[in-house]
Amino acid sequence: MATDQASTRxxxxxxxxxxxxxxxxxxxxxxxxVREARLHIVEFRGFERFIQGRPFWEMPVAVQRLCGxxxxxxxxxxxxxxxxxxxxxxxxxxxxxxRRLMHHGQFFQSHALHFFHxxxxxxxxxxxxxxxxxxxxxxxxxxxxxxxQGILMRKYGQEIxxxxxxxxxxxxxxxxxxxxxxxxxxxxxxxxDGYDHMLRWSRDALSLARRYTLxxxxxxxxxxxxxxxxxCIVRDDGALDLYDGKLRAIDPDGRLLFDQIDNDRxxxxxxxxxxxxxxxxxxxLRSLGPDTGxxxxxxxxxxxxxxxxxxxxxxAARREFMALGNGRPVHFxxxxxxxxxxxxxxxxxxxxxxxxxxxLQGDDLCVTGPRAREGVGxxxxxxxxxxxxxxxxxxxxxxxxxxxxxxTSNNEPMNRAVTDVARRVMGGQxxxxxxxxxxxxxxxRAYDPCLSCATHAIGRMPxxxxxxxxxxxxxxxxxxxxx
Amino acid sequence: xPDTFTFLMDGRSVVATAxxxxxxxxxxxxxxxxxxxxxxxxxxWGACRICTVRMNDRPCAACTQPAVPGSVVENDTEExxxxxxxxxxxxxxxxxxxxxxxxxxxxxxxxxxxxxxGVTAPRAPYFFQARDIDASHPDIILDRNRCIQxxxxxxxxxxxxxxxxxxxxxxxxxxxxxxxxxxxxRDTEVDLTDLSLDACPVGALLRKxxxxxxPVGDRLYxxxxxxxxxxxxxx
Ligand code: FES
Numbered sequence: 213m214a215t216d217q218a219s220t221r222x223x224x225x226x227x228x229x230x231x232x233x234x235x236x237x238x239x240x241x242x243x244x245x246v247r248e249a250r251l252h253i254v255e256f257r258g259f260e261r262f263i264q265g266r267p268f269w270e271m272p273v274a275v276q277r278l279c280g281x282x283x284x285x286x287x288x289x290x291x292x293x294x295x296x297x298x299x300x301x302x303x304x305x306x307x308x309x310x311r312r313l314m315h316h317g318q319f320f321q322s323h324a325l326h327f328f329h330x331x332x333x334x335x336x337x338x339x340x341x342x343x344x345x346x347x348x349x350x351x352x353x354x355x356x357x358x359x360x361q362g363i364l365m366r367k368y369g370q371e372i373x374x375x376x377x378x379x380x381x382x383x384x385x386x387x388x389x390x391x392x393x394x395x396x397x398x399x400x401x402x403x404x405d406g407y408d409h410m411l412r413w414s415r416d417a418l419s420l421a422r423r424y425t426l427x428x429x430x431x432x433x434x435x436x437x438x439x440x441x442x443x444c445i446v447r448d449d450g451a452l453d454l455y456d457g458k459l460r461a462i463d464p465d466g467r468l469l470f471d472q473i474d475n476d477r478x479x480x481x482x483x484x485x486x487x488x489x490x491x492x493x494x495x496x497l498r499s500l501g502p503d504t505g506x507x508x509x510x511x512x513x514x515x516x517x518x519x520x521x522x523x524x525x526x527x528a529a530r531r532e533f534m535a536l537g538n539g540r541p542v543h544f545x546x547x548x549x550x551x552x553x554x555x556x557x558x559x560x561x562x563x564x565x566x567x568x569x570x571x572l573q574g575d576d577l578c579v580t581g582p583r584a585r586e587g588v589g590x591x592x593x594x595x596x597x598x599x600x601x602x603x604x605x606x607x608x609x610x611x612x613x614x615x616x617x618x619x620t621s622n623n624e625p626m627n628r629a630v631t632d633v634a635r636r637v638m639g640g641q642x643x644x645x646x647x648x649x650x651x652x653x654x655x656x657r658a659y660d661p662c663l664s665c666a667t668h669a670i671g672r673m674p675x676x677x678x679x680x681x682x683x684x685x686x687x688x689x690x691x692x693x694x695x
Numbered sequence: 696x697p698d699t700f701t702f703l704m705d706g707r708s709v710v711a712t713a714x715x716x717x718x719x720x721x722x723x724x725x726x727x728x729x730x731x732x733x734x735x736x737x738x739x740w741g742a743c744r745i746c747t748v749r750m751n752d753r754p755c756a757a758c759t760q761p762a763v764p765g766s767v768v769e770n771d772t773e774e775x776x777x778x779x780x781x782x783x784x785x786x787x788x789x790x791x792x793x794x795x796x797x798x799x800x801x802x803x804x805x806x807x808x809x810x811x812x813g814v815t816a817p818r819a820p821y822f823f824q825a826r827d828i829d830a831s832h833p834d835i836i837l838d839r840n841r842c843i844q845x846x847x848x849x850x851x852x853x854x855x856x857x858x859x860x861x862x863x864x865x866x867x868x869x870x871x872x873x874x875x876x877x878x879x880x881r882d883t884e885v886d887l888t889d890l891s892l893d894a895c896p897v898g899a900l901l902r903k904x905x906x907x908x909x910p911v912g913d914r915l916y917x918x919x920x921x922x923x924x925x926x927x928x929x930x
Binding site: 266269270272273274277298379382383385388392393607608609 | 796798828836904905906907911
């Protein structure tokens with residue numbers, strides 16, 4: 213990592229309660245004020261290179277190994293990208309609905325995981341609370357019913373994944389041109405069995421996130437808040453669609469920057485910028501350039517950018533949420549939590565619709581047709597818009613793979629959020645306080661970054677803090693167990 | 696030698712006919728002898744040594760060794776299981792076997808055998824050999840990364856398909872499965888209906904675009920260990 217000789221550098225590593233490993237460096241100017249904060253993602257996965265030469269039908273199964281938390285997003289996104297390679301641009305109703313069920317199950321479990329296990333300690337205890345209790349174990353002790361609901365909601369989503377993909381993690385359900393199994397009536401009934409609880413608990417979780425946000429609105433709306441563009445896919449009528457749609461981007465005032473852009477043309481509109489200090493790219497909208505073209509993705513982006521939600525309860529919740537912005541999109545980072553729970557409710561509403569759809573029991577699983585040599589899949593993953601792009605040679609071997617994962621799109625926003633928070637809590641002293649470390653982690657967590665694969669440790673990750681003077685010498689170093 | 700006779704295997708009496716191998720006789724009696732290069736219908740080859748048993752205290756390959764009247768054979772002992780585990784581990788480190796990405800997963804004899812024998816992680820270092828893929832044929836792919844050199848495709852193509860599409864090239868760790876053409880699989884006489892395509896115990900020789908069509912749960916070894924079908928015939 214480069215050392216900036218003209219400023220003091222403060223390092224916080226690793227960031228806890230985000231998936232994977234991260235490190236934050238805070239760069240002070242000579243006056244001791246925060247000049248810039250950087251989130252370093254020590255992640256180099258190499259998938260885009262090492263799957264070259266592999267046959268394309270391996271992609272849905274291979275590339276999902278990027279992640280242990282939302283592999284289904286990669287599984288489905290890769291499947292969408294390779295569908296054209298067997299001539300399967302339009303799937304059978306059964307295949308499309310089984311995939312959608314799998315995807316909504318994934319959303320439900322991922323959002324439940326984030327909300328109950330990772331975010332709720334901050335929300336329930338306040339993010340300046342003692343780290344020894346501000347963790348999922350603390351939630352389980354103090355709010356056992358809530359913790360139980362979190363676990364069971366996650367389990368429910370995982371059961372949907374098991375039934376549709378064959379395994380709870382790293383399944384094989386989606387294949388080029390369709391799926392390899394339908395949902396039997398017995399499997400459907402198993403899922404319908406616990407459904408009412410899930411719907412009720414999703415409403416409760418939403419109201420918890422909503423109440424927390426409204427109760428703390430004054431402080432939250434100042435915390436990690438900045439204007440940005442937003443990007444997501446939407447259905448052709450502008451409705452929220454997590455599985456399929458076309459690209460839409462809005463500016464900080466909510467005006468359309470573009471809409472209904474074919475996924476195949478994503479490179480006409482999005483550029484992946486690079487910076488020397490990070491392995492992670494910094495995507496931006498081509499029309500606006502790197503300085504103002506960066507954008508946010510994920511729950512906040514989707515709720516801000518969609519025209520409406522096509523399930524009644526989530527739509528009512530969206531309207532109430534959007535009122536916060538007074539006609540503009542909602543910009544503060546902590547609003548992600550509320551938006552995320554609107555989506556969890558939407559996911560369970562969609563799951564209910566799908567479970568009552570007899571197409572799930574159909575046996576027309578796959579289509580084939582004239583084969584293409586290139587495909588782009590775009591999907592809304594729990595953490596935001598996800599792009600998979602493959603090209604194959606005449607022998608069916610992958611020659612090009614380009615992935616833009618959600619956390620990458622949120623790279624610049626997370627850096628901005630950390631900078632904003634660091635400015636607020638650094639008191640002009642070149643020291644790292646407990647409060648600052650907490651605040652930095654809390655704002656990163658709002659974005660639910662998946663920093664690499666699932667190496668999350670409950671409450672036992674050490675926090676290393678290093679302090680450098682303006683010549684790059686370490687002047688202080690603290691190690692402690694955090695949560 | 697009488698037409699039929701018996702020998703003892705792990706304390707059980709097994710009936711054999713003259714000329715039958717230990718493996719075949721055991722199988723007929725409902726006893727599974729682990730194997731990889733053996734495939735019914737092919738001339739025994741004796742290459743992989745997974746089927747190693749002790750006959751009258753002497754190690755031998757059960758697939759090539761004819762049964763002997765009154766002999767005493769050890770098969771499922773800890774000593775032999777340990778040998779077999781080591782052999783399977785050596786196959787895993789020699790090739791590039793990434794089960795998690797492989798479409799043969801769940802239907803793969805090597806993987807299933809590793810599970811049955813309790814192989815967790817190989818103790819020897821991986822070779823990480825550079826092996827190439829021949830995807831030139833429009834409908835068939837040969838992925839040498841996963842080849843265990845059992846010669847089942849070679850023998851099937853020659854003896855059952857009457858074609859001679861495959862053959863070995865090189866020796867030792869450089870040994871590779873080759874194709875009977877100047878350069879590529881597409882220039883051979885191989886055909887989608889060839890029996891050789893179904894002879895591969897691993898994911899080296901495959902029909903294209905069929906991967907992952909069988910859902911998890913319905914695959915050959917999802918529900919019970921390899922060899923269970925044989926053991927079900929146990930009297
Ligand atoms: S099965 Fe006997 S040596 Fe391979």
